[in-house]
Amino acid sequence: CARGACLVRCRRRLYDLSGFVRLHPGGEQLLRRRAGTDVSAALEGPPHRHSANARRWLEQYYVGEMEPGEEQVPPARGIAGCSRGHGCAEPAGCPGAPLCRVHRDLVDWQKPLLWQVGYLGEKYDEWVHQPVDRPIRLFHSDILESLSKTAWYVVFMVWAPVVLYLSWVSYTSLAQGNTRLFSSFTAEYSIPVHKYYFPFIFLLGMFLWSLLEYLIHRFVFHMKPPASNYYLITLHFLLHGQHHKSPFDSSRLVFPPVPASLVIGFFYGVLRLLLPEVLGLSVFVGGLCGYVIYDMMHYYLHYGSPKKGTYLYGLKAYHIKHHFEHQKSGSFGISTRFWDHPFQTLIPEETFKKED
Ligand SMILES: [Zn+2]
Ligand SMILES: [Zn+2]
Ligand SMILES: [Zn+2]
Structure with missing residues (x-):
């Protein structure tokens, strides 16, 4: 038609x-x-x-x-x-x-959902994994409600300038030529880090992000809250349950920048502790770039209409399987299927058995 x-x-x-x-x-x-x-x-x-x-x-x-x-x-x-x-x-x-x-339904959709879901108890797990096509209202307060929503481009507008600025900072300080790896252990055998290494360190950061994306999605977002714990169910719903209940609520597909900045700040701190100053920053900025790509892609996988046979078409089908069929068992990778291989959560392409 x-x-x-x-x-x-x-x-x-x-x-x-x-x-x-x-x-x-x-x-x-x-x-x-x-x-x-x-x-x-x-x-x-x-x-x-x-x-x-x-x-x-x-x-x-x-x-x-x-x-x-x-x-x-x-x-x-x-x-x-x-x-x-x-x-x-x-x-x-x-x-x-x-x-x-x-x-x-088990909840009253006319009222905000956030404070209701905790009462579902044992029924919560099944309920939250049955997706519906209707927008979610989380809070009574209009201010809180609008803070809990984010348009996809806001993530790009907030974080892309940060990625560009920090990339420039990292590159120019590497260009000064006094960054050395392992210099805190040994002065003689420390390795100088050349400015041309920056793209590779950046890519390493992106690669580490893809692992983090997998780990967070599988082990934090999909941690099953105990049926008796009202607050953990509420937290689960806030973090990821709402996205499974209403996978096409466009205002709730990406991570709001305010809570995101807390998580991002935490990982920045960790990297700064582990690596010499500029190196930590370079890995961090690559990871941040990976995060922005992930959030944009996740939005596209839900809202885009990729052509059959393309990479994104396959990835979309893969992610929708996570939402509709294998919510708890697999397809945890969103921007890449890579980590589903070593963690053995890959949902294989459909091998169609004809029914007799
Ligand atoms: Zn009706
Ligand atoms: Zn999704
Ligand atoms: Zn999920």
Whole structure:
């Protein structure tokens, strides 16, 4: 279908995917080609067998049943066929009865979520890993709420100048030629660090970041909070749970600069303690650059529509698998799959078994 409306059906049930089609992990083009058709077979695959979460996700776009005998879906039918008489409290965005299961959720979506999730206890883990397509409100306070949101370009605008400035500082101080490695242990055998080493030290920093990205995502963000601990559940939700509950909330995809600067400051301190002054700074600035690339890429993997067959297309499918199927078991690498290999959390490409 055209740019705009995109309706599909699954047997007799109609879905309006106009708002979702760009985000489809299997590619926008693939889904658009199926507009107006029955997707029930395509959901089974090949190329991809859709997860239970993906099917639950589809139900959010339900707009109504098809009338008997009506074979073809009109390309822009709109939501005329929708049955709204289900007495749901939510005024808008609630076209069909199945969506009401979403409304009768374990939490009250009309109220801020942050102080509710802790009460979910044992149910929290399952709840948080069932993604929904709706924005999250965390706080009562409008000020706190706006501080908890960040547009993707803010991360770039805040940190890119820092990367450029610190790169210049590192390079010019290396150029003075008095930086030596191991000079605190031995004066004779210390190694001079030439200014032309800077790009390599910078790349080393980026490489170390990719490891850190993996470790933080797997062991901090995906640490399972004890069901009885209200505060740890709340903290988990604040750090990463919210992103799994609402993976396409565009204002909550990147890390807000204020809390980020605390974490970044901590790692800066660690590097300064471990390495001679300029070297520590050079590794740090490479790592910071890696972080900025990671955050931009993570945003793109959720919101971009990469062409089939490209590197980013594969990476997007890989990351969406982390969100919909393997939330706890794998695909922890976001800007690269590299570290999933040694840590054995790589989710292999789908080898499709035909059902008999
Ligand atoms: Zn409803
Ligand atoms: Zn994500
Ligand atoms: Zn995650």
